Amino acid sequence: MYVTIPERRRVRPRPNVVIHRDQRWADRLAPVVPPRRTPADAVLDIVGLSRSVDQAAAVIAEACQSGRVRPVDIATALADRPRLRHRRLLRPILTDVAAGSHSLLELRYLRDVERRHGLPTGVRQRAVEGEFTDVFYAGFELVVELDGRFHLVPNRRWRDLDRDNRATLRAEATLRYGWIDITGRPCEAALQVLRVLRRTQPDLKAKPCGPSCPVR
Template structure:
């Protein structure tokens, strides 16, 4: 019995197949050498179970065809940074399973599975992302999973696009499909997606270059660059900008190149997209952009003929 392949967890059926009897199992449980994880599933050690052991126990308890999914699969592939209860397990739709404490069961007809060596079976990265989008409370959270998975290089826009096409019923299909396309264009976060859709595109700003790599004097990535106008837009979402020193270094690199940096946060993009577009347009016009921004709609707050502070027209 190679229980190390299952983080020290074994089922009764596996034990019997390995030559043990029910009497042997009872003796090991009574002595404390083994612990009962659930009915017919055992930890073959004493002491606190490790996280991998807990996951294996949940999976083996759910039985044949079960796979880890949703947040639990996201934990295994590195899409989230820490475990989140409960443990999510997907099982074949025809299976009838008694509820398990601490385990959220999901029934599905077909589940593409990824099972790396020595790891419990889990949904593929693409199916994990789509599952999380469907469990999200709002569309921003849903598209955020798409952006994060691609930014962490766990999947690609093409693979996500193909996986979306296999799903019959899907909430926010149009928004998710659009998000995949925008991520392919270089957006790495929800804030970057919002900037593209609410600030840049609807106000007719020139297309920016996204996630350009610079190595002067050290490697940095700009969120959006307007070349040849010498303007960098950095989008400061809290989760992506926990290192203020990194932000300063990026600004310094831009300054050395003679570029100006504008920084926008959530409030600037979501609550004041028209004003943010106007500020960018002023600097672009000063740098030689010959066009003018356009109004995003009848309620657009973009200034009409005056884009400069103080009311003077942009030359």
């Protein structure tokens, strides 16, 4: 649990409670009783405690995906925090989240697979048949599904299979990747995506991200 208090207030340490002190505590409260932070300021408090940019990105993506706060609200609150940790890198993350990346894995796919290899920009969160596809490459009929969780529950596994089957019935190919695929083997994922895209456009350009990258 994260709790923000006025800078000079003293409280006893409690197990599993992270205390954050703020000199401008009173200026960043929502107009509710009992007093509490605005959603955007609450997110930025946790971002400021995040050890890495990935952790900060995950906090922002999950908060916005929940619907409790919008990227534009976080961006507005960010303008008032010139010394916030990771501040310089947060605006591009907010832009990507606003465009439809709803998790850290989706942000990493966008950065490490799509952009670093010069692939076309996919459509995020396309609505189809009452659900949303993570990434859809319009004109190429390719769906990329991203899931960072390990599904040991049969119902979830069967739901994923059903989504893939229905995509096939729409004449769409599906590539599905997990956390290890995108963080550990992004070049191989990019090559697979490129091969499917080139079925429609054989001369589609891409670029290797380094000397050993298999993308050509």
